[in-house]
Amino acid sequence: MKIAWMCLLLAVPALAQQPTAPIPAACGSNTIAFEVTVDPSQHTLQQSGAGKALVYFIQDDGPDGNHQHFITKVALDGAWVGAYKNNSYFAVSVEPGVHHVCARVQSKSRIGDTLALAHFTAEAGKTYYFTTRFPGGLNALYPVPPYLLLSRLDSDEATYLISLYPLSISHPKK
Numbered sequence: 612m613k614i615a616w617m618c619l620l621l622a623v624p625a626l627a628q629q630p631t632a633p634i635p636a637a638c639g640s641n642t643i644a645f646e647v648t649v650d651p652s653q654h655t656l657q658q659s660g661a662g663k664a665l666v667y668f669i670q671d672d673g674p675d676g677n678h679q680h681f682i683t684k685v686a687l688d689g690a691w692v693g694a695y696k697n698n699s700y701f702a703v704s705v706e707p708g709v710h711h712v713c714a715r716v717q718s719k720s721r722i723g724d725t726l727a728l729a730h731f732t733a734e735a736g737k738t739y740y741f742t743t744r745f746p747g748g749l750n751a752l753y754p755v756p757p758y759l760l761l762s763r764l765d766s767d768e769a770t771y772l773i774s775l776y777p778l779s780i781s782h783p784k785k
Contacts, residue, residue, distance in 0.1 A: 653778030695779035727761035740769035
């Protein structure tokens with residue numbers, strides 16, 4: 612039995628190795644990296660611009676999220692629009708229509724291949740909320756590679772998280 616467990620534990624990293632997939636069109640250039648700071652004084656909702664929709668992106672990794680060292684960057688329709696870390700949020704205005712979202716972990720290691728995708732149809736004057744979560748991790752009790760979840764969020768849950776989390780301020784590294 613011990614031999615079977617040892618074989619399983621040694622095989623998990625090999626199973627997790629996959630060839631690098633092409634970058635989806637929803638994502639931005641892989642060469643763009645962000646610097647991120649957070650402003651703990653900001654917890655307010657913004658207004659969408661005239662004729663536009665507003666999209667909030669919230670990183671919610673739970674109580675331990677403020678210890679998470681990975682930056683998650685977010686693209687809309689093939690262009691990076693911002694990034695966040697440590698349980699924070701940011702918002703962007705978008706034109707009405709169909710939009711494709713890409714969330715990707717920013718890392719030079721293999722973890723940087725971790726991404727998640729979604730799409731939505733924006734209507735002028737409406738607000739949309741997405742959350743990313745970064746669960747998983749290799750350990751002896753639960754040998755699962757880290758992965759990224761991107762999902763739509765209910766407005767009640769989103770406004771609650773925004774009231775708790777700081778605003779993320781990101782800039783592309785030069």
